[in-house]
Amino acid sequence: MSEFRQDPLSRRWVIVGCDGRAVRPNEFVEATTRHSDLPCPFCAGNEDQTPPAVATHSANGSGHWTVRVVRNKYPALTTEQPPCPTCQPLETNPAQGQATGFGCHEVIIESPRHVASLSELTDLEVETTFRAYRDRIRELKAEGRYQYVQIFKNVGAAAGASLEHVHSQLIALPGVPEVLRQELAASDDYFREHRRPLLPDLIAKEEAEQSRVVAQTANFIAFCPYASRFPYEVWLAPRRHQPRYEDVQTGELGELSRLAREIVGCMERAVGPTAYTAFLHTLPFDMPAYDHYHWHIEIFPRLTKVAGFEWGTGCFINPFLPETAAAHLRTSLSPSS
Amino acid sequence: MSEFRQDPLSRRWVIVGCDGRAVRPNEFVEATTRHSDLPCPFCAGNEDQTPPAVATHSANGSGHWTVRVVRNKYPALTTEQPPCPTCQPLETNPAQGQATGFGCHEVIIESPRHVASLSELTDLEVETTFRAYRDRIRELKAEGRYQYVQIFKNVGAAAGASLEHVHSQLIALPGVPEVLRQELAASDDYFREHRRPLLPDLIAKEEAEQSRVVAQTANFIAFCPYASRFPYEVWLAPRRHQPRYEDVQTGELGELSRLAREIVGCMERAVGPTAYTAFLHTLPFDMPAYDHYHWHIEIFPRLTKVAGFEWGTGCFINPFLPETAAAHLRTSLSPSS
Numbered sequence: 001m002s003e004f005r006q007d008p009l010s011r012r013w014v015i016v017g018c019d020g021r022a023v024r025p026n027e028f029v030e031a032t033t034r035h036s037d038l039p040c041p042f043c044a045g046n047e048d049q050t051p052p053a054v055a056t057h058s059a060n061g062s063g064h065w066t067v068r069v070v071r072n073k074y075p076a077l078t079t080e081q082p083p084c085p086t087c088q089p090l091e092t093n094p095a096q097g098q099a100t101g102f103g104c105h106e107v108i109i110e111s112p113r114h115v116a117s118l119s120e121l122t123d124l125e126v127e128t129t130f131r132a133y134r135d136r137i138r139e140l141k142a143e144g145r146y147q148y149v150q151i152f153k154n155v156g157a158a159a160g161a162s163l164e165h166v167h168s169q170l171i172a173l174p175g176v177p178e179v180l181r182q183e184l185a186a187s188d189d190y191f192r193e194h195r196r197p198l199l200p201d202l203i204a205k206e207e208a209e210q211s212r213v214v215a216q217t218a219n220f221i222a223f224c225p226y227a228s229r230f231p232y233e234v235w236l237a238p239r240r241h242q243p244r245y246e247d248v249q250t251g252e253l254g255e256l257s258r259l260a261r262e263i264v265g266c267m268e269r270a271v272g273p274t275a276y277t278a279f280l281h282t283l284p285f286d287m288p289a290y291d292h293y294h295w296h297i298e299i300f301p302r303l304t305k306v307a308g309f310e311w312g313t314g315c316f317i318n319p320f321l322p323e324t325a326a327a328h329l330r331t332s333l334s335p336s337s
Numbered sequence: 338m339s340e341f342r343q344d345p346l347s348r349r350w351v352i353v354g355c356d357g358r359a360v361r362p363n364e365f366v367e368a369t370t371r372h373s374d375l376p377c378p379f380c381a382g383n384e385d386q387t388p389p390a391v392a393t394h395s396a397n398g399s400g401h402w403t404v405r406v407v408r409n410k411y412p413a414l415t416t417e418q419p420p421c422p423t424c425q426p427l428e429t430n431p432a433q434g435q436a437t438g439f440g441c442h443e444v445i446i447e448s449p450r451h452v453a454s455l456s457e458l459t460d461l462e463v464e465t466t467f468r469a470y471r472d473r474i475r476e477l478k479a480e481g482r483y484q485y486v487q488i489f490k491n492v493g494a495a496a497g498a499s500l501e502h503v504h505s506q507l508i509a510l511p512g513v514p515e516v517l518r519q520e521l522a523a524s525d526d527y528f529r530e531h532r533r534p535l536l537p538d539l540i541a542k543e544e545a546e547q548s549r550v551v552a553q554t555a556n557f558i559a560f561c562p563y564a565s566r567f568p569y570e571v572w573l574a575p576r577r578h579q580p581r582y583e584d585v586q587t588g589e590l591g592e593l594s595r596l597a598r599e600i601v602g603c604m605e606r607a608v609g610p611t612a613y614t615a616f617l618h619t620l621p622f623d624m625p626a627y628d629h630y631h632w633h634i635e636i637f638p639r640l641t642k643v644a645g646f647e648w649g650t651g652c653f654i655n656p657f658l659p660e661t662a663a664a665h666l667r668t669s670l671s672p673s674s
């Protein structure tokens with residue numbers, strides 16, 4: 001028996017728990033193979049195959065880089081064209097529905113070694129990656145010409161990755177994108193009514209209830225959201241209210257990054273090797289009135305295909321209850337956590 | 338050089354024309370093969386492998402069926418649980434964010450023959466399919482307990498199809514889904530300002546400009562929308578204003594269905610055999626105040642993967658300009674059209 005559930009933050013509806021669908025026959029067999037004869041431009045020693053580094057983190061004291069941030073060789077947006085002063089890209093009701101492709105598109109190479117998943121990073125690499133995210137957001141914010149930086153991660157061909165070597169991307173945008181706008185509106189409505197931020201209240205409820213919690217540390221929580229769009233979707237967030245990712249304390253980056261790595265690892269142990277998507281949502285720049293927003297990371301393995309119903313309606317069909325997913329993920333945590 | 342474009346109907350933003358990305362290296366090779374030893378439950382002779390037919394169209398006078406509509410064996414929603422009187426699924430701000438999984442989920446089997454694509458249907462089969470859509474919408478509307486019927490089509494594993502045999506699906510919903518809600522709001526804003534319906538005005542502009550038009554018949558048009566999310570995305574719509582698909586005249590079904598088949602066929606000739614998604618958008622039931630809405634069909638091949646940026650922002654990256662796609666599709670039309 002399925003049910004409709006609404007996510008309070010995005011206001012998205014999902015249909016969850018139509019269990020028969022989880023085991024329905026599938027006559028297609030998919031195979032993804034790496035075309036290994038292409039040299040990897042992200043491996044140590046091939047630095048001349050990428051555009052020059054925007055930032056290099058040499059965290060191990062050896063002089064070799066741990067994490068490199070480079071411009072995307074095939075950028076979706078560039079600073080070659082200036083932003084037009086009169087057009088407002090990404091606004092709901094702009095004066096005109098067109099704008100120059102002004103923005104910035106970078107790649108965060110998370111290790112000099114040719115590994116594919118966040119779960120394969122060392123302590124030092126994963127922490128340096130999460131610091132690199134923070135530092136690039138701070139630097140791009142300081143440039144004063146962007147309104148939002150979207151950090152995201154595509155792992156595996158099914159998730160849209162074109163290269164296997166472990167990496168994330170960021171796109172700095174001249175406006176606030178729609179999905180953020182919806183979350184900000186829902187957060188604002190909640191704050192006006194309750195005088196408390198929405199997502200921290202949700203997190204407190206999840207902590208009290210425990211059924212959807214996957215793991216907790218002193219300062220962070222990982223849980224399967226009530227209205228998960230996808231099987232094994234997990235959100236990662238600070239337990240105390242914090243609007244902006246760029247305000248994460250250096251002392252907390254190790255704890256956060258190790259939890260993120262652990263979540264990806266237990267997802268991979270639970271469902272097998274899988275493509276996955278991850279992205280950060282944080283308060284856009286210059287929006288102090290929305291300080292009730294709460295940054296978080298959304299991660300989901302690409303097990304189901306987004307099909308015509310989802311595209312036509314915006315409502316997702318998730319055969320798998322998040323309570324079931326969380327229980328399975330908890331049993332897949334590594335013994336040390 | 339890319340640019341931002343906004344779709345006037347959905348208000349979605351896209352980044353189009355980042356040409357380098359169209360040819361960026363991809364080290365993954367994907368293969369999809371049909372697992373042919375499973376018997377096909379949709380083929381003629383295997384009718385006992387599906388739930389009983391809801392409707393059977395025997396259009397060729399032979400007594401054999403041309404198109405069969407059956408309940409989905411693995412339904413996302415059912416009528417087993419009644420709708421709860423107090424909860425409003427799919428509303429933006431409902432009193433509660435949960436509702437029973439009340440609805441109806443059916444499969445439209447479009448041919449007794451084991452073919453995979455709309456482009457392989459006969460004249461009779463494709464016209465009967467489009468009549469079956471119309472008749473089921475009318476019948477489900479008459480039941481008085483649904484607010485919207487989403488008709489959609491997943492072809493190929495990459496588009497979410499689990500069975501190869503040519504079919505569409507419908508899900509009757511107890512509320513109006515978000516994507517429709519957004520289109521209705523944009524249509525309404527436009528109508529209040531201009532006293533004319535939005536999409537017919539856009540279509541008139543496309544007809545005047547021609548650069549994005551793929552094909553036109555006496556009553557229908559196929560064009561690549563200005564802010565296409567995906568390469569080779571095509572919209573099909575009546576040229577004269579018509580809010581509801583269920584009001585299509587029987588005499589126009591042949592013209593419409595042959596144009597739809599031609600568009601899918603020329604898409605397949607242009608890009609090669611491909612998975613694709615299609616869905617219908619039509620005015621929800623009991624919304625006469627929105628009679629300015631205009632029904633249409635959206636079709637897109639699954640050539641690009643939806644990745645972290647799109648999930649995080651709601652803004653799509655389309656490397657391919659719709660003007661380029663339309664020109665290519667026009668050269669791929671069959672000689673007779």
